[in-house]
Amino acid sequence: MSRIGKRPVAIPSGVTADISGNTLSVKGPKGTLAMGMSDLIDYKVEDGAISIMPANDSKAARAFWGMQRTLVSNLVEGVTAGFTKTLDIKGVGYRAAAQGRKLKLQLGYSHDVDLDVPEGLEVKTPDQTTVEISGIDKQAVGQFAAEIRRWRKPEPYKGKGIAYRGEYIFRKEGKKK
The missing domain is CATH 3.90.930.12 (Ribosomal protein L6)
Structure with a gap:
């Protein structure tokens, strides 16, 4: 179990996250960033946060889990603080x-x-x-x-x-x- 991946990424005020197709885009005061989503991970935008969970119980999905959460966190931090x-x-x-x-x-x-x-x-x-x-x-x-x-x-x-x-x-x- 990924301890990093379990925590949802909070979306601060002034930032919007949108999932369209196979892309997660985050828009904030400094600009817009987008990231291609992995098929092994499920992404959900709900309650002012982005939650990341493995799509299945495979070893590869669990290995990607924490890294994908960190990448999403970097998107949110980049559009707010840089x-x-x-x-x-x-x-x-x-x-x-x-x-x-x-x-x-x-x-x-x-x-x-x-x-x-x-x-x-x-x-x-x-x-x-x-x-x-x-x-x-x-x-x-x-x-x-x-x-x-x-x-x-x-x-x-x-x-x-x-x-x-x-x-x-x-x-x-x-x-x-």
Whole structure:
């Protein structure tokens, strides 16, 4: 039994959920998100909440149960509050600048790295060493943050690179004479 899946997802005021065909769509103050529904799970919108239950007693349905509830919860949270990931850039000469729908990174390569910001996301650079990615889709925010981080992962000796805010970088001791 999924302990996460048992709890229904509460629908706050100002948010509407609708099931049409094989799609669950949630509309709120920040926008609209939709998700394809699995055949193994039953979704019901009732009493100001979305309840998720396995359609049958198969192992696959029980395995999907908790994950599907979390995905529905992410839809509701995304249209009400949204999601934000913050990246910190550490290193001499490493910097970032948001320019319209592009993000320009200087990461010690012979060239600047120019990334196009995907639709539905907003990128801000409060200072040269901080990048804030925000949007209503949790998966899209996390994916773009991972793509930025991939250009210079934090290294263990000096800690240089792009790290998530609050991420612990395991540090190693350098060579000894």
